[in-house]
Amino acid sequence: MIEIKEVSKHYSGQRKVINRLNLTIPDGKIVGFLGPNGAGKSTTIKMMTGVLPIDEGVITLDGNDIEKKPLEAKRIIGYVPDRPDLFLRLKGLEYLNFIADIYDVPKEVRQERIERITKQFSIYNSLDDYIQSYSHGMRQKIIVTGVLLHDPSIWILDEPLTGLDPKSAYILKEMMREHANKGKTVFFSSHGLEVVEQLCDEVAIINNGELLFYGTLEDMKETYKSDQSLEQVFLELTSNE
Ligand SMILES: Nc1ncnc2c1ncn2[C@@H]1O[C@H](COP(=O)(O)OP(=O)(O)O)[C@@H](O)[C@H]1O
Ligand SMILES: [Mg+2]
Numbered sequence: 001m002i003e004i005k006e007v008s009k010h011y012s013g014q015r016k017v018i019n020r021l022n023l024t025i026p027d028g029k030i031v032g033f034l035g036p037n038g039a040g041k042s043t044t045i046k047m048m049t050g051v052l053p054i055d056e057g058v059i060t061l062d063g064n065d066i067e068k069k070p071l072e073a074k075r076i077i078g079y080v081p082d083r084p085d086l087f088l089r090l091k092g093l094e095y096l097n098f099i100a101d102i103y104d105v106p107k108e109v110r111q112e113r114i115e116r117i118t119k120q121f122s123i124y125n126s127l128d129d130y131i132q133s134y135s136h137g138m139r140q141k142i143i144v145t146g147v148l149l150h151d152p153s154i155w156i157l158d159e160p161l162t163g164l165d166p167k168s169a170y171i172l173k174e175m176m177r178e179h180a181n182k183g184k185t186v187f188f189s190s191h192g193l194e195v196v197e198q199l200c201d202e203v204a205i206i207n208n209g210e211l212l213f214y215g216t217l218e219d220m221k222e223t224y225k226s227d228q229s230l231e232q233v234f235l236e237l238t239s240n241e
Contacts, residue, residue: 001027002048002154002185007057009043009209017043018209020057025187030180032200033189036238040209041189042082045158048187049079061154075103078147082158082189084139092118092134092142093127096149103150110149117145120171136163144172155179157188161195173199197230207238 002025009018018040025031035041046052048059050066050073059066064073087095093114100110118124121141123134131139140163147155155176161169176199180186190196196203197217205213213220217230224233 003060005058009055023204027185028183029201030176030186032196032203034196034203035206039206042158076152077154078152080143080157080160084143088132091130096146099146100149105149113149154185160188193231212237
């Protein structure tokens with residue numbers, strides 16, 4: 001479970017980009033974080049994962065405060081950032097072994113998982129190549145593989161489907177569903193509506209750093225006019241500036 005309480009954030013010399021955000025992400029569900037470009041999705045996710053400091057408020061991950069207990073919190077999360085351009089000077093397999101070392105994944109377990117997941121993603125044959133030579137989608141897939149190596153209880157993904165080919169996108173969606181079905185937490189951001197409509201149990205809609213809606217798609221249809229699509233509601237909610 002992720003709890004965000006009264007969280008605000010501004011970048012130096014700017015107005016607040018996140019304003020007193022409150023959000024609780026339950027276990028066992030896929031929750032989509034939806035908002036237009038610049039809404040504050042990545043900023044929120046970076047605070048959740050300890051990449052950026054929080055100005056005001058508290059974020060806990062399975063009860064661990066990300067600022068007070070960063071190691072405990074980080075141990076249980078798997079984070080897929082929006083830009084997968086990391087560790088470009090490592091070979092794919094070196095990167096995965098590095099991650100497995102950090103998270104103490106035993107040798108046999110890591111071998112089985114690396115082989116299974118990279119074969120699913122069709123990057124198994126590229127593991128001896130430098131990540132520098134990988135395409136955007138391949139870089140994303142190697143990071144997702146790294147995240148799944150240690151089977152984190154909380155999975156946080158920032159625009160994970162952007163740039164993936166249809167087969168890889170399908171596999172990743174299946175993985176997210178499996179993860180949620182095991183009772184774990186899956187939280188991912190998207191500026192695209194179809195995938196959210198198709199995949200999510202619940203959605204949080206944010207704009208200008210403020211939460212506009214949180215609930216199931218059915219709740220949303222009840223709250224707004226029942227005949228409206230997610231697209232219509234989204235456009236109405238986010239158009240009032
Ligand atoms: N490093 C930064 N420095 C200054 N402003 C930033 C920085 N990163 C993001 N912003 C601003 O914060 C707001 C929210 O950005 P972001 O969280 O990246 O939105 P999203 O991920 O929803 O597209 C935007 O107005 C953006 O311009
Ligand atoms: Mg973003």
